[in-house]
Amino acid sequence: MTEPIYRADVLVCGGTGCVSSGSLKVMEVLRAELERVGLSQEVRVVETGCRGFCAQGPIMVIYPDGIFYCQVKPEDVPVIVEETLLKGRIVQRLVYSEPESHTNVPLYENIPFYEKQQRVTLRNCGIIDPERIEEYIARGGYEALAKALTTMTPEQVIEEVKASGLRGRGGAGFLTGLKWEFTAKAPGDVKYVVCNADEGDPGAFMDRSILEGDPHSVIEGMIICGYAVGAHEGYIYCRAEYPLAIKRLKLAIQQAEEYGLLGENILGTDFSFRLKIKEGAGAFVCGEETALIASIEGRRGEPRPRPPFPAVQGLWGKPTNNNNVKSYANIAQIIANGAEWFAKIGTPRSPGTAIFALTGKVRHTGLVEVPMGITLREIIFDVGGGILNNKRFKAVQTGGPLGGCLPESGLDLKVDFDSLRQAGAVMGSGGMIVVDEDTCMVEFSKYFLTFATAESCGKCVPCRVGGRRMLELLTKITNGEGTLEDIAKIEEIATGMENGSLCALGQLTPGPIRSALRYFREEFEAHVTEHRCPAKQCTALIQYVIDPNKCTGCGRCRRACPVQVIAGDRRMIHVINQAGCIKCGTCYEVCPFDAVVKVSGETIPVPEAPIPVGTFKPVETQA
């Protein structure tokens, strides 16, 4: 057997998204096929973390050319090996194709989804094998740790992080350097470093992607933090629903220890630091830092009043620095490249990049890293490729279930911590859900409220009771039974929750409704004053009606109706008996002539009973 000398690297995404679309099987077939044609000594298969373009997975990038294949199936592998890896030819049908122009974009660097992105925090994700510490080191990993330990004092490290202007990526955007300083200056010999990897927002997966794709970036950031604040022990609190992230973290910790980059006398210095993983049970409120600390200690995950802040009294009552995964993942680059380098990215008050999990009605969903200060329009229309099916953009929700929504007029807002907050949305966890004209904003806010209410730990009355009351009132509105007073009541309860809740969960639960009322109030009012759902989504407020001028009497709807409430016969105009209709929408779907229409708040004249096609005359004849 000859020794392998690799001329090509095939990077296959092994992130959770691509694994669920079958990337492991692709990798397995690829290895076997390379073996079969005798290329296994020339071509290396590398399993990487997420590249963000999850909707197009499984994704494969072939270097040195940078050829980008998407939606690769095991059956495609022999062709890829024969054509691309042996003969150097691009397999056009596997290349990413622009939905608009239908042009093929074979090279990674030219794909529009990536063009406006700037990869800082995610710079290694999808490029390196996260299970090999050596690849992280080859990309400059642990240089920052070496620099900090051997050339900087802890105070200098803190100064550097402060000067970079880095703000915490866990939601609130607090200055990271300042937080470190609080912990460093807090009295006490024993201190801790904690990483919040709870990621409770149901739509977010950026922390998971970093832990899966570049775990060492978080570990290195935490060790540097430990050095800066004077801690020798750290905990990563990761939700148990992230088994792949936990596995990679464990492996990464083990490899770092073997190299002496973690543990006793790191890099031959007298600094020692140990790291442990704590698996969380996954309650949303456990992401709140005091609840998280309680959970690590083995107590119930309930928030407690602050102050004292964890920086003064945290884990086991000791000074504790807690940061989000993304905050730590930026540290090594700040130390290695300098604060000034980082401060130049993004905007002056929010330097660096923002990572969003872009989902909803956009063409390209996935993980997006963009410089702060980019507009929402650029994110949604350039990176995200615009709205699906040529529908109209209606709103974008940022910040997850505790965030807020923005209408079309907010599209040119330059995204950063402060601008979003001013507009009533927040950066929050980085979820970004885009909805189109077919979404009812009352229903949409109800969705988030339902989530947040179920996650209340129940400690404070306003949060526990207020959320449920608001949900009842919103349900009344979507059922068409609401009044204007109900809307006023919702706002009153919201104020009570904002002022009377202990933690940000209770304080921010009203956020999505607040912003929806701010930008889409007339839509709420239409529900209560006109019994009309403008988006035609609220079942109680819509009717399915057969347009007598379009019905051809084909009978498709009649046969499809599950409750048989459509009357009609061959060549007769069909009529729906509204009293029995369960509004399942089947007739609307199956009618080949688009004769079934959905209406809300309007009436179309229809005959009372079936009459022959072509004979319909409305009672009140219009001129």
Place this chain on the structure above:
Amino acid sequence: MPKITSVEELRKLREKVQEEMATRTETGTTIIVGMGTCGIAAGARETMRAILEELKARNIEAHVTTVGCIGMCAREPLVDIEQAGKPRITYGNITAAMVPRLIEEHLIKGNVVTEWVVGRLPTDQETH
């Protein structure tokens, strides 16, 4: 795994792995081997192996890729060498045995091995 006990050791490891990962970074030099059926029949696979071994032995950073039949089947195995800012040179009938000299002359000494050349593509600048 030996522990890394100094910055120098970390740098050394970094450099070593960087070489391994060179296919994922820019190098400025690309060697392209003709791998059509004709090329393979003429021994292109062996030529490829010889190139990879020679580059490794001499510690040269270059990307090595393949190309299908370009219609010069009689001259296979064809090897193209492309270097930033220089014309792309196509060499014909390159067997494994010829590889060491080719690399020595072209990549190390910077001399085109004229007697083996079958084609020459101008640089971007030269065409404009």
